[in-house]
Amino acid sequence: VNVDVKLGVNKFYVDEGHPHIELVENPDINEFRKLVNACPAGLYKIQDDGSLKFDSAGCLECGTCKMLCGETIIKKWEYPRGTFGVEYRYG
Numbered sequence: 482v483n484v485d486v487k488l489g490v491n492k493f494y495v496d497e498g499h500p501h502i503e504l505v506e507n508p509d510i511n512e513f514r515k516l517v518n519a520c521p522a523g524l525y526k527i528q529d530d531g532s533l534k535f536d537s538a539g540c541l542e543c544g545t546c547k548m549l550c551g552e553t554i555i556k557k558w559e560y561p562r563g564t565f566g567v568e569y570r571y572g
């Protein structure tokens with residue numbers, strides 16, 4: 482089973498309007514690119530027109546982005562509030 486299929490079984494509860502991860506206004510492209518490559522959920526994207534896209538919904542709460550770029554472009558990193566966030570399922 483490939484990783485996308487595996488990730489497909491996890492459930493996400495999105496806390497609309499309260500993203501648990503926020504980036505600085507104009508992220509450095511090289512820093513951002515690290516996250517494009519490192520985020521296991523593929524949430525950091527560079528679009529065809531060169532614009533940067535990040536959506537915290539679908540985050541696996543692994544902490545990789547904070548570890549790599551916590552002092553550069555990650556402005557805020559928290560675990561989702563209460564009942565929100567990822568619920569891991571195995572199988």
Ligand code: SF4
Nearest residue numbers: 520540541543544546
């Ligand atoms: Fe991606 Fe992990 Fe950062 Fe979530 S915590 S955005 S899954 S790198």
